Amino acid sequence: MHIYQLTGRNVDVTEAMRDYVEEKLTRLDRFSDQITDARVILTVRDVRDAGRRNRVEVQLNVPNGIIRAEEHHADMYAAIDRVSDVLERQLRKFKTRYLKHRQDAVPQPEVGLAEADVDAGVGDEVTEFRPEIVRQKRFSLRPMSPEDAVTQMEALGHDFYVFKNMDTNSCAVVYRRRDGNYGLIEPS
Numbered sequence: 001m002h003i004y005q006l007t008g009r010n011v012d013v014t015e016a017m018r019d020y021v022e023e024k025l026t027r028l029d030r031f032s033d034q035i036t037d038a039r040v041i042l043t044v045r046d047v048r049d050a051g052r053r054n055r056v057e058v059q060l061n062v063p064n065g066i067i068r069a070e071e072h073h074a075d076m077y078a079a080i081d082r083v084s085d086v087l088e089r090q091l092r093k094f095k096t097r098y099l100k101h102r103q104d105a106v107p108q109p110e111v112g113l114a115e116a117d118v119d120a121g122v123g124d125e126v127t128e129f130r131p132e133i134v135r136q137k138r139f140s141l142r143p144m145s146p147e148d149a150v151t152q153m154e155a156l157g158h159d160f161y162v163f164k165n166m167d168t169n170s171c172a173v174v175y176r177r178r179d180g181n182y183g184l185i186e187p188s
Contacts (some may be wrong), residue, residue, distance in 0.1 A: 004034050009043040011054075011076070017042065020077060025058070029166045031091040037061035041149040042076060056083045060091075067091055097182040141171060146184050 006021060023038055030033065043055040054076040058104055060067040069086040073079035143166035144152070153161035153174055160175035165186060173185040 005037075005039045007039075007041045009041060011042055011044040017076065017080075021080055024080055024085070026167060028060075028084070028087055028091055031088065031095055032078055035060050035062055042080075044076070054079045056080050056085050058087060060087065062091075062094070065094065067094055068156055090155060090157065094151075097151050097154070142168070146172065146174055149181050 006018060008017075021042075025038060025040075037060070039057075039059045041055075041057040043057070045053055045055070052121070053072060053074065055070065055072050056076070056079040057070045064174060066092045067087060069083045069090060070080050071082035071086060073082060139162075141162070141164035143164045144161075145166055149161050149163040149172070152163070153159075153176070160173055162171065163171050164170070165172040170187055173188075174186070175183045177183050
């Protein structure tokens with residue numbers, strides 16, 4: 001696999017880092033030699049009383065979906081190792097579900113990038129808590145069935161997924177319920 005985009009935030013990406021990331025992600029080819037694009041972001045930030053904190057974010061574009069992982073660690077190379085392990089598990093799970101889905105002879109619509117990350121902060125005192133939008137994402141909605149949306153949600157490791165329902169041509173949300181089943185929210 002070739003890394004198409006490797007970005008460093010608050011860190012200079014050295015050749016050694018680039019080679020290490022390439023080596024770790026190349027071993028993922030045994031699960032999906034169809035990875036069409038990979039984006040890797042290495043971030044270093046200072047955290048009070050905890051020293052440096054490294055974050056590695058990876059998004060792999062595969063046919064009919066995406067695989068995404070993010071890991072944190074005090075050592076950048078350890079964070080790269082962790083994210084590689086998470087991606088390996090997610091790719092194995094995604095490939096198994098994808099193959100099972102194809103065997104069921106259900107038509108495969110084009111899957112879009114619909115991911116929603118919610119970062120929630122808690123104030124020191126409950127009475128002074130004022131919610132604010134701390135992260136914003138934009139994505140294109142592509143038509144898919146609710147079943148495909150659930151598959152994509154699981155592949156991303158999220159609790160909900162926003163998509164365009166191909167049957168109703170409207171925006172919809174699938175979500176994981178506490179009982180382990182899934183819910184579908186659609187406008188009336």
